[in-house]
Amino acid sequence: MPKVVSIHSYRGGTGKSNFTANLATTVALQGHRVGVVDTDIPSPGIHTLFGLEPESMNKTLNNYLWGESSIEEAAYDVTGNVGVESEGKIFLVPSSVKADNIARILKDGYDVSLLHDGFRKLVKGLQLDYLFIDTHPGLSKETFLSIAISHILILILRPDKQDYQGTAVTVDVAKQLKVRKMLLAVNKALSKLNFDALRQKIEETYELPVAGIFPLSEDVVQLASEGVFCVKYPEHPVSQEFKKVAQQIMASTL
DSSP states (O other): OOEEEEEEOSSSOSOHHHHHHHHHHHHHTTTOEEEEEEOOTTSOOHHHHTTOOGGGOSSOHHHHHTTSSOTGGGOEEOHHHHTOOSSOEEEEEOOOOOHHHHHHHHHHOOOTHHHHHHHHHHHHHTTOSEEEEEOOSSOOHHHHHHHHHOSEEEEEEOSSHHHHHHHHHHHHHHHHTTOSOEEEEEEEEOTTSOHHHHHHHHHHHHTSOEEEEEEOOHHHHHHTTSSOHHHHOTTSHHHHHHHHHHHHHHHOOO
């Protein structure tokens, strides 16, 4: 049965899109058919990591939400762009980066129920094993939908007081929505921190498992979104941590 995985954070700047791209790619490298939907419509960006140029994005999630295309027409095979050479596949449904389209969404909104229908059609039409949803930070009706329909919700936080407080709110909301499985991922942790102690503190605070702790890495920053890190540097400690998280996703029973 296909799994829907939402990647979310209470605040922006946590590295959510980079996390989503690397985790989805790591799963695809295991031979799976993977879809990624960028529902961060006000500030889209994950297409850059997958090497999809704006001028080649003839159809986007926006067009589907406005009834101008099917969601399958807005899905691009980015497997070759990323450099995945296994039997796996990666399909991306990007959001539009055109200022007029972003302004229209912000002004008029859209029918949130279309997202649910679109996710279902995408999974069926592309025969996906996994669908990853890159959400918009914070809490909104769109986020509530993504959280509610997810088999697995991964909440990203930094070792930062604002993130701690915001994550607590998100966890409470997710519990009310009866999310089936929640995992935490700590990103941009300073290397001088004791990761074992950090993991214990966070797990005790939220009563949820920490799937992975990712250090603040200059190597990741240096790549500057020019591709997916785990493909370019598969033996790097950051890439190895993504493998650990991917294994937990793939081993999870529904």
